[in-house]
Amino acid sequence: MLTIAMPKGALLKDSIKTLSLIGLDFSALLDNSHRQLQILDPSGQARALLVRAQDVPVYVEYGQAQLGIVGYDVLKEKQPQVAQIADLKFGGCRLSVAVKQTSPYKSARDLPPQARVASKFVKCAADYFQALDLPVEVVPLSGSVELGPLTGMAEAIVDLVSTGRTLKENGLIELEQLFYSTARLIAHPLSYRLDSEQCRAWAEEILGINECMESALKP
Amino acid sequence: MLTIAMPKGALLKDSIKTLSLIGLDFSALLDNSHRQLQILDPSGQARALLVRAQDVPVYVEYGQAQLGIVGYDVLKEKQPQVAQIADLKFGGCRLSVAVKQTSPYKSARDLPPQARVASKFVKCAADYFQALDLPVEVVPLSGSVELGPLTGMAEAIVDLVSTGRTLKENGLIELEQLFYSTARLIAHPLSYRLDSEQCRAWAEEILGINECMESALKP
Numbered sequence: 001m002l003t004i005a006m007p008k009g010a011l012l013k014d015s016i017k018t019l020s021l022i023g024l025d026f027s028a029l030l031d032n033s034h035r036q037l038q039i040l041d042p043s044g045q046a047r048a049l050l051v052r053a054q055d056v057p058v059y060v061e062y063g064q065a066q067l068g069i070v071g072y073d074v075l076k077e078k079q080p081q082v083a084q085i086a087d088l089k090f091g092g093c094r095l096s097v098a099v100k101q102t103s104p105y106k107s108a109r110d111l112p113p114q115a116r117v118a119s120k121f122v123k124c125a126a127d128y129f130q131a132l133d134l135p136v137e138v139v140p141l142s143g144s145v146e147l148g149p150l151t152g153m154a155e156a157i158v159d160l161v162s163t164g165r166t167l168k169e170n171g172l173i174e175l176e177q178l179f180y181s182t183a184r185l186i187a188h189p190l191s192y193r194l195d196s197e198q199c200r201a202w203a204e205e206i207l208g209i210n211e212c213m214e215s216a217l218k219p
Numbered sequence: 220m221l222t223i224a225m226p227k228g229a230l231l232k233d234s235i236k237t238l239s240l241i242g243l244d245f246s247a248l249l250d251n252s253h254r255q256l257q258i259l260d261p262s263g264q265a266r267a268l269l270v271r272a273q274d275v276p277v278y279v280e281y282g283q284a285q286l287g288i289v290g291y292d293v294l295k296e297k298q299p300q301v302a303q304i305a306d307l308k309f310g311g312c313r314l315s316v317a318v319k320q321t322s323p324y325k326s327a328r329d330l331p332p333q334a335r336v337a338s339k340f341v342k343c344a345a346d347y348f349q350a351l352d353l354p355v356e357v358v359p360l361s362g363s364v365e366l367g368p369l370t371g372m373a374e375a376i377v378d379l380v381s382t383g384r385t386l387k388e389n390g391l392i393e394l395e396q397l398f399y400s401t402a403r404l405i406a407h408p409l410s411y412r413l414d415s416e417q418c419r420a421w422a423e424e425i426l427g428i429n430e431c432m433e434s435a436l437k438p
Contacts, residue, residue: 003370008362037363037366037369038366038369038370049366049370051360051362051363051366052360052361052362052363054361055360055361055362055363058358058359058360059370059372062335062358062372064370064371064372116281139277139281140277141270141271141274141277142271142273142274143227143270143271143274144256144270144271144274147256147257147268147270150256150257151222151257151268151278151283152283153278153281153283
C-alpha cells in the first residue's frame with residue numbers, strides 16, 4: 001500500500017486538498033480530537049503518516065513513505081536524498097534576511113564582518129553569507145528568531161516570511177530574499193524508479209492535476 | 220539589570236515558582252493571552268526572556284542572559300559553553316532506550332548491528348551506543364519519535380520518558396536509562412566570574428533556597 005508522509009502545520013490543509021483531487025481522503029488528519037499519527041484512506045488505497053515538516057524527508061529518505069509533501073525550505077536546509085517530483089505551488093513564503101528597522105544596514109552586504117545572524121536555517125544562512133564572502137557568525141535558534149535582534153544578540157536574522165506581520169510587529173524589516181519556497185512533492189528515489197506500491201502512477205496523477213490547475217489559472 | 224532565560228514548556232511553571240522564592244515575579248509569562256517574549260519583574264530588578272528550552276543555553280552562552288533555567292537533557296545533547304550552577308531538582312525525567320513490546324530485545328545490547336535508532340537526541344544516542352561498541356544508525360527525528368518503531372523505520376528509540384504514558388499508548392517498552400534529567404540553573408561563565416548584574420549574588424540566593432528546600436524535605 002502507498003504511504004505518504006504529510007507535514008503538520010501550515011502546509012497540511014492544502015496537502016490534504018491536493019490528495020483529495022486524486023481520490024485520497026485524509027481529511028481525518030484535520031480532526032484535532034483524535035491525535036492519530038497514521039491513518040488509512042477510507043478506500044483502503046493509501047496510508048498517511050502525519051509528522052513534523054522536518055521529518056517528512058526522513059521518512060521518505062528511509063523508504064518508509066514512498067511519497068511526501070514538504071516545503072522547499074526544508075529540502076534546501078536538510079539536503080535529504082529524495083527525488084523532487086513536483087512544485088505543488090501552494091504554501092508560498094520566502095526565506096529572507098531581516099534587520100531592525102532602526103539599524104543602519106540597507107542590504108545584507110552592509111552587515112559588519114563577524115555580525116551575528118540568528119536563524120533556524122543554519123545551513124542556508126551560512127551558505128548565503130559565504131557566497132557573499134561575508135564572514136558572519138550564524139547563531140542557531142530553534143524558535144522566536146526575532147528575539148535575536150531585539151535582545152541585541154544578533155544584528156540580523158534569516159527566517160521564513162509569509163505575510164511579514166511577525167517582522168512588522170517586532171520592528172524588523174526585510175533586506176533580501178534568499179529564495180522563494182513552496183510545497184513540493186518528493187519521492188523515495190528507488191521506490192520511484194521501481195514504481196513500488198505504484199507510487200509513480202500516483203505521483204503522475206498528482207502532476208496531472210497540478211498542470212491542469214496551472215493552465216486553468218493562466219489568463 | 221539581570222536577565223534570565225526561561226524555558227517554554229514543561230519546566231516553565233516550576234521555574235517561575237523557584238524565582239518567586241527569591242522575590243522575582245515572572246508569573247505574567249504564564250498568561251497565554253499576551254504573547255510577550257520579554258518581561259520585567261514588577262520590582263524592576265530583573266528581566267526574563269521566554270524562549271524554547273533548546274535556546275536557553277544559546278542566550279546564556281552569548282551572554283545575552285546572565286542566568287538561565289534548562290533541563291539537563293538539553294545540556295547533555297548540545298554541550299553549550301555555560302557554567303552549571305545548581306540542580307534545581309524539579310522536572311525529573313529520564314532519557315531511555317525503548318523498543319516495541321513485541322520485539323525480541325531485552326536490553327540495548329541485544330539490538331542487531333546496524334539497527335536503526337530514532338531520536339531527537341542524536342548526540343546522546345550516538346555516544347551511548349558507541350560506548351557499548353554497538354554500531355547503530357541514529358535516525359534524526361524532530362517529533363513523534365514513537366512513530367519510528369511503529370512504522371518499522373527503526374528498531375528502537377532514545378527519548379525522554381516522564382510518566383511512561385506515551386510509550387505505553389504506543390506499545391513500546393523501556394529497556395535502559397541513559398541518564399536522569401532535572402532542571403538546572405546555568406550561568407554565562409564570564410558574567411558569573413565577574414558577577415555582572417550581580418548574577419552571582421542572585422544565583423547564590425537560588426542556591427540557598429534550593430538547599431533549604433532540600434533539607435526541609437529530608438526525613
